[in-house]
Amino acid sequence: MLVKTYGSAIHGVDAFTITVEVNVGSGTKVHMVGLPDNAIKESQLRIATAFKNNKLTMPRNGIVVNMAPADIKKEGSAYDLTIATGILAASNQVNHDKLEHLLIMGELSLDGSILPLKGCLPIAIQAAKDGFKEMLVPSENAKEAAIVKDLKVLAVKNLSEVMAYLNGDLILKRIRVNPRKQFEEAYDKFSNDFSDVQGQQNIKRALEIAAAGGHNVILIGPPGAGKTMLAKRLPSILPSLTLHEALETTKIHSVAGKLGQDNGLVSKRPFRNPHHTISDVALVGGGNNPQPGEISLAHNGVLFLDELPEFQKSVLEVMRQPLEDRMVSISRARFSVIYPAAFMLVSSMNPCPCGYFNHPEKEYVCMPGAVKKYLSKVSGPLLDRIDIHIEVTPVEFDDLIHKKDAESSTTIRQRVVTARNLQENRFENMKDRHCNAQMDTKHIQTHCKIDQAGSTLLKTAMKKLNLSARAYDRILKVSRTIADLAGNETIQIEHLAEAIQFRSLDRENWGN
DSSP states (O other): OEEEEEEEEEETTEEEEEEEEEEEESSSOEEEESSBOHHHHTHHHHHHHHHHHTTOOOOSSEEEEEEESTTSOBOSSTTHHHHHHHHHHHTTSSOOTTGGGEEEOOEEOTTSBEEOOSOHHHHHHHHHHTTOOEEEEEGGGHHHHTTOTTSEEEEEOBHHHHHHHHTTSOOOOBOOOOHHHHHHHHTTOOSOOGGGOOSOHHHHHHHHHHHHHTOOEEEEOOTTSSHHHHHHTGGGGSOOOOHHHHHHHHHHHHHTTOSOTTOOOOOSOOEEOOOTTOOHHHHHEETTTTEEOHHHHTTTSEEEESSGGGSOHHHHHTTHHHHHHSEEEEEOSSOEEEEEOOOEEEEEEOSSSSSOTTOSSSOOOOOTTHHHHHHTTSOHHHHTTOOEEEEOOOOOHHHHHSOOOOOOHHHHHHHHHHHHHHHHHHTTTOTTOOSGGGOOHHHHHHHOOOOHHHHHHHHHHHHHTTBOTTHHHHHHHHHHHHHHHHTOSSOOHHHHHHHHTTBGGGBTTTTO
16 A cells, blocks of 8 residues: 655755655565665664554565655655654554645654654744645654644654544644744843943943944953953844744754754844864854854854954854855755854954953063964954954953942843844845945945045044055944944944944054
8 A cells, every 4th residue: 555644854944845655565675765864774673663662563565665856865863753654554554534734753762752853943834835734743843843823733752642643542732832922031031231241331332333233343352351251241232033033043943953852933142152173064064964053053143253363264264255145055066055144253362372462460471473473363354354343451440349330231232223223224125134234335335425524534544543445344334333323314423433443453553
């Protein structure tokens, strides 16, 4: 008897439906065709053992399993339940009336329990698009799949429940989630707040500007100045995720298996903080079976690289193209996948190997030229993609001992959201532009016009401070964001003056 069941395969952050055809007929062997990998071929042993432990009959006749389309490589153990259900239906152990509109995925344990799978959200989205009415998923993935409202998601824990449901002996309750409620519960709940930081008003201001315009930022200063502490508080002042952004982010984390059990929608902007020993593949994604890297896991959030010069140079250089294109393409001989990578890069570094160059109190002990050599570990093209450079100085003792009420993240975020709303209106006719940091030369000429006084100031600054040519566009972008925070339609001279301060590493005499 021939029976069809349906599963799904992940490609990048999207999915496509796989038809599993199971035929029980003449012969004695099990044949799996349709380009299954070793994990799928091994499923016959898991399925046979699970059947035995649940007192089910594994057909002694020949079994042919075909996974269509047959020209696409199928990978992973998540097809166990799809194949097992097909075998049960083809051998008349379960009713196959519901299978036409049912998508089934899950890995089988030897005792018949069903283990969770990766990529459940994109699978559910595609199932709804393809017209499936129901989806059977492991209970750990139920909340994740239930985000898709047009699909009836049913959670199962073991093979016995699947059989009972298909035979009409068990009614499974539809799993429902409320994404809006998840957003409300997550809103304004951060373990780190800017009110915890004493002093450092200029750094807080720089991070507020970075958050308002989506600008990349680098913090440079001695150990213990508060660079990491400030960077970790940046997500608390970023605007909340939109539903579209949350779905994008959740899909990536789902494919990478980073959602965790019983988690639904990602409701907070990601903050990724990889160690400096990370490889280039782990950072941008890839591998034999391509997986999203840290830059994609930071999509719609923040990627924090602490001690930037300590990263391998090859690792930093692979970020150059994703920083511009806001996506990363991973190509293999037979296919290529694209992962989104629209993130804010926040990095920190010491000014020199000993860390105390320009320190007001501690002695600088590095050899002559050490500062310039240390900074050269970060290439010019990478620095060119960082809009804001800010020097972090140690907190004064009086600020530490006499604690003052500092602005909370909630207060700062209100200003950031107002500025972002202005930018959304500015770029409403452009799908790929949402904030000032994403402007190209054409948009800068349109939205960053300056008067004669501003032009004179910028010209003078570039000459006196020996700013490089690449600083010009960055200064205009940042000044546009400062004007938005101030509620000004035009860029004023004071906005330019503040933006010029944020190009420390572009000064040719810096570090000499």
